Amino acid sequence: MNLLRILKIINKAIKISINRVELNTSFEQIGEEINNNNFKMLPITFQDTLIISSLPFHHRDPFDRLLIAQSLNNNFILISKDKFFDNYQIKTIW
Known part of the structure; x- marks a missing residue:
């Protein structure tokens, strides 16, 4: 199954609307x-929000915090070069 986080689509839509991304x-x-x-969209669940509410504030970006929560909630590996993700107990690759 191909899985896509709806969060990434929302984030891209916002960046397009403020002219930060050109397609x-x-x-x-x-x-x-x-x-x-x-592709199936990964929804944002209440469990994701519960995890967000308990995350330490090593990073304040709400989109990244949701990525962290969904990674924890679904045992996903996050593909990113951003080092701040290392402050959370998630698996990352780059």
């Missing part, structure tokens, strides 16, 4: 490709 295609086309390639 070579339309955002709508990306959505069509997600559907055409059978």
